[in-house]
Amino acid sequence: MARATKSTTLLDARALARALQRMAVEILELAHGTTDLVLVGIQRRGVELAERLAQLIEREEGVSVPRGALDITLYRDDLEVVGPRPVIGETRLPGDLTDKHVVIVDDVLYTGRTVRAALDELADFGRPKRISLCVLVDRGGRELPIQADVVGKVAKIGPGERVDVLIEERDGKDAVNVVGST
Amino acid sequence: MTSALGKDLVGLEYLTADQIRLILDTAEPFKEVSERPIKKVPALRGKTIVNLFFEASTRTRISFEFAEKRLSADTVNVAASGSSVSKGETLVDTAKNLEAMRIDMVVIRHGASGAARFLGERIRSNVINAGDGKHEHPTQGLLDMLTIRDKLGTIAGVKVCLVGDILHSRVARSNLWGLTKLGAQVAVCGPRTLLPRGIEELGVTVFARIEEAIEWADVLNVLRLQLERMETGFIPSLREYYRVFGVTAERLAKAGRPLLIMHPGPMNRGVEIDSRVADGPHSVILDQVTNGVAVRMAALYLLAGGRPELADAAKGGGAE
Numbered sequence: 237m238a239r240a241t242k243s244t245t246l247l248d249a250r251a252l253a254r255a256l257q258r259m260a261v262e263i264l265e266l267a268h269g270t271t272d273l274v275l276v277g278i279q280r281r282g283v284e285l286a287e288r289l290a291q292l293i294e295r296e297e298g299v300s301v302p303r304g305a306l307d308i309t310l311y312r313d314d315l316e317v318v319g320p321r322p323v324i325g326e327t328r329l330p331g332d333l334t335d336k337h338v339v340i341v342d343d344v345l346y347t348g349r350t351v352r353a354a355l356d357e358l359a360d361f362g363r364p365k366r367i368s369l370c371v372l373v374d375r376g377g378r379e380l381p382i383q384a385d386v387v388g389k390v391a392k393i394g395p396g397e398r399v400d401v402l403i404e405e406r407d408g409k410d411a412v413n414v415v416g417s418t
Numbered sequence: 419m420t421s422a423l424g425k426d427l428v429g430l431e432y433l434t435a436d437q438i439r440l441i442l443d444t445a446e447p448f449k450e451v452s453e454r455p456i457k458k459v460p461a462l463r464g465k466t467i468v469n470l471f472f473e474a475s476t477r478t479r480i481s482f483e484f485a486e487k488r489l490s491a492d493t494v495n496v497a498a499s500g501s502s503v504s505k506g507e508t509l510v511d512t513a514k515n516l517e518a519m520r521i522d523m524v525v526i527r528h529g530a531s532g533a534a535r536f537l538g539e540r541i542r543s544n545v546i547n548a549g550d551g552k553h554e555h556p557t558q559g560l561l562d563m564l565t566i567r568d569k570l571g572t573i574a575g576v577k578v579c580l581v582g583d584i585l586h587s588r589v590a591r592s593n594l595w596g597l598t599k600l601g602a603q604v605a606v607c608g609p610r611t612l613l614p615r616g617i618e619e620l621g622v623t624v625f626a627r628i629e630e631a632i633e634w635a636d637v638l639n640v641l642r643l644q645l646e647r648m649e650t651g652f653i654p655s656l657r658e659y660y661r662v663f664g665v666t667a668e669r670l671a672k673a674g675r676p677l678l679i680m681h682p683g684p685m686n687r688g689v690e691i692d693s694r695v696a697d698g699p700h701s702v703i704l705d706q707v708t709n710g711v712a713v714r715m716a717a718l719y720l721l722a723g724g725r726p727e728l729a730d731a732a733k734g735g736g737a738e
Contacts, residue, residue: 307447310459310489310719321422321440322723324447332455360456 246373246399247389247412255388256285259370260292262386266368267337270299274333274364278342278354279307279325284403285372286341302330306340311353333362339386343401345371348382373412375399421721426538426545429554430595438596442564444716445709451488452711462489462722465522469495470512471548472528477683477707478548478558482525485714491523509533513541523721526550531588544721552586557717558682559592561710563600565702566637568709569678574601579631581665582641582690583612583652589682590641594622607631608663611652628663632670637678640665643690656689666692676700683707 267273277286283305290301307325370386375393397416467486486493523544531551538545549555584590584606605623625631653659679701687693
């Protein structure tokens, strides 16, 4: 299926690094420091982004921030469209989340359904005093009343296009591309 | 509505190696769900599942029920034992009644081989076989395989010997199909009267003596000796069975290396297995029970999901 697609770069490696740096600072401002702060990445690339942000915060503050991973597959509202071979990633949270300030980290914010599922799932692990949302790219197109507190890049991207976030650890390089059929 | 496993899970004989691996891989994340403070995910919310048990069962029924509840499905248990209506009529009738109540899935245990497939062909709901006669008990086979993979890291190349009553055992049959598909070497050991004729033709090694089996195997899956077999003349006495085929600590010690000890339960201590072995350091009998819930969650989840045409449509939407 060789369908012609065009790919444009939304963020290159340097722009992505700068965005993460700024996001780390904004998370610290939002949470008034690192006390009670927990970063939870959504499988899959949100997990790596959360790890990066945690390292940046550590460099800034000299404090280790607890991080976790959340797979929301089992909380989706569309089991029948998950496909015949759903891949369920690992869910691993750093202890009870009660009274923590949890920052959900994801790569792309689109319809908001993933975040809705993540909120439901987090509620099963305790009662955080606050939950914030941090995304690398906000592409618009929300179907639920959800917005991000910390955003790396805002871009209006149409439904025919796809945002590909590439992360060094997983994909061999850092970049955010917009891929769309011509 | 076809999942990656098809409509029903009737037996491992009818699955490909790839499908079996998919169930085992999907079971992994479900193990963690049972360790959560709230052991429940909403994946099957709104699905209605009937557990239709025509035969006595504790472990399997409860395991399925936990699996269903931890996926947020609504469940109804029907214990149909004691029904005097002939099997065929009962099943068709029951099936029609269940369908009329708009159910989504049936988990069936039945004394007649082929009952699960029979039901699956007659109702639209997904059917999972929880043991049909002497045919198959696929989720038991899967949980055995998951336990072997957990403990030894692989299934391919592992030497597994099934010990005991192979002839009447649906657990043995599911193990045989599943293990050989994933490349394990499979052997059986038991009294000649309790081995199916011609089993060697399936590529299975036959050991007449338990000592030889222990010498050869990495894993012993010790099957329950169904006590009613003694009355029908398959074995002379329980004591003699234990003396000749019992898996004892002394016999295992002679192997000079640890063997993984499995048993599908319920155990007859002092008949097919020595208590010191059942409770010993290499026994994974309770790990099997824990894995049973995860494997059943995986099977339920995979059967309930998966409409490829919708998945493709959803992908057009972009980011995951």
